[in-house]
Amino acid sequence: MKRFPSSHLFSAELFPLFKKHFELCKVKKGEIVVIFKDAEFNEQYPAAALAAARELGAEVLVMTVPTDTTTQALNSNKAIVNCWKSADMVIGMTSKVHWLYSDVHNEANNAGARTLMLGAPVEELIRLFPTEEVKRRSLNGAKLLTKGKIIRITSDAGTDLTMSKEGRPGSDQYGYTDTPGRWDHWPGGLVACAPLEGSVEGTMVINTGDILLPLGRYVQSPIKLTIREGKIVKFEGGFDSNLLKDFFEAAKEKNAYQVSHIGWGTHHMARWDAMMLRFWEGGGAMDSECYLGNMQIAFGSNFMKLMKGKNVCKFHFDIPTRNHSFYLDNQLIVDKGVIVPPDLK
Ligand SMILES: [Fe+2]
Numbered sequence: 026m027k028r029f030p031s032s033h034l035f036s037a038e039l040f041p042l043f044k045k046h047f048e049l050c051k052v053k054k055g056e057i058v059v060i061f062k063d064a065e066f067n068e069q070y071p072a073a074a075l076a077a078a079r080e081l082g083a084e085v086l087v088m089t090v091p092t093d094t095t096t097q098a099l100n101s102n103k104a105i106v107n108c109w110k111s112a113d114m115v116i117g118m119t120s121k122v123h124w125l126y127s128d129v130h131n132e133a134n135n136a137g138a139r140t141l142m143l144g145a146p147v148e149e150l151i152r153l154f155p156t157e158e159v160k161r162r163s164l165n166g167a168k169l170l171t172k173g174k175i176i177r178i179t180s181d182a183g184t185d186l187t188m189s190k191e192g193r194p195g196s197d198q199y200g201y202t203d204t205p206g207r208w209d210h211w212p213g214g215l216v217a218c219a220p221l222e223g224s225v226e227g228t229m230v231i232n233t234g235d236i237l238l239p240l241g242r243y244v245q246s247p248i249k250l251t252i253r254e255g256k257i258v259k260f261e262g263g264f265d266s267n268l269l270k271d272f273f274e275a276a277k278e279k280n281a282y283q284v285s286h287i288g289w290g291t292h293h294m295a296r297w298d299a300m301m302l303r304f305w306e307g308g309g310a311m312d313s314e315c316y317l318g319n320m321q322i323a324f325g326s327n328f329m330k331l332m333k334g335k336n337v338c339k340f341h342f343d344i345p346t347r348n349h350s351f352y353l354d355n356q357l358i359v360d361k362g363v364i365v366p367p368d369l370k
Contacts (some may be wrong), residue, residue: 032069042150043070044080049155050201050202051080052083052114054082054083055084056084057084058086058114059086059331060078061092061119064089064092072366074116074118086108092107094122099124100129105129106133109130109132110133111136113138115139116140120307125142125152125329126327126338126341127215127294130329134330135206137206139205139211141201149303151211152294152296153312154212155201155211155214158293159214162370163197163199163291167195174191178351179350180346181348182278183228184228186226187227188224189221190219190220193218194333195342196332197215198210198215198315200213205352207331208331210311214290215290215291217287219327219329219334220287223333224255229252233288235347245264246263246265247260247262248261249261257282258282259348272342273342276340278340280340283324285323285334285341287321288321289321290321290345295316296316297316314343316347318362318363319346320342321345323343325338325340325341349361
């Protein structure tokens with residue numbers, strides 16, 4: 026959906042769906058809503074968003090930047106920074122421009138603007154539409170994660186990883202942004218935190234069937250990562266391991282190897298096969314990231330107000346996995362892919 030335009034009538038078809046979502050986001054009369062897109066992104070979503078926000082009484086503007094705009098260029102463009110900071114809500118719809126881990130985004134959130142990422146195929150927007158159940162799981166999970174200090178991840182395949190997150194908040198995604206300074210993603214449903222840089226130690230096994238998200242690939246043979254002082258120091262395995270190692274090396278970023286964020290999925294309607302079905306149209310990402318009871322680990326940038334991460338980097342790599350166990354201060358939160366505490370189920 027990011028790159029494949031369809032009929033202009035599709036905007037009209039989307040309007041009720043977007044209006045229903047923006048009502049959850051509490052878009053109201055007199056607010057300023059900025060729709061931020063890049064040139065390659067489809068025209069139907071911004072048009073539907075413009076109509077929906079106007080219908081709710083907001084002042085709306087659409088800002089389009091070239092598709093090759095770098096995060097650094099965003100950060101240094103005062104017109105963009107000031108526009109985001111003075112908005113009540115910014116809706117980011119980009120195919121390639123990375124704004125999530127940017128100064129622009131952090132400054133906008135700090136100024137009170139709420140932000141929303143929107144770009145998944147419409148089937149996913151509908152199937153993963155926010156629910157109270159997902160919100161409850163995410164909020165309760167983030168509250169628990171905020172209080173915890175030590176995370177341990179294990180699996181039968183050989184993962185045994187420990188890290189400290191002391192002083193770092195748990196962040197929640199429940200699919201809409203309804204309070205000042207909040208970021209969220211539609212679709213969304215997960216809990217995450219940025220561990221202390223340098224504290225991650227141990228072995229991570231990405232097993233067959235786990236997902237290398239930026240590559241749109243289900244792993245065919247296990248990859249063993251050795252992590253020391255927060256960074257990957259060794260890749261072991263077959264073809265998939267070499268593929269992953271090559272991809273990291275191509276980034277030419279020393280901070281690419283650093284653990285970015287870790288957490289679990291909270292959306293019961295997310296599907297593990299979605300990436301196979303929809304990666305070609307920019308889909309599958311949030312299904313795999315939000316899959317109920319998954320364990321997601323990421324490497325690279327985590328410089329984001331809501332997680333208080335400190336790693337500034339042009340590289341970010343998400344790895345959603347199945348069948349991992351997640352311990353927080355020795356309390357079992359996820360047991361081999363199944364959430365344990367009743368209030369997080
Ligand atoms: Fe990520």
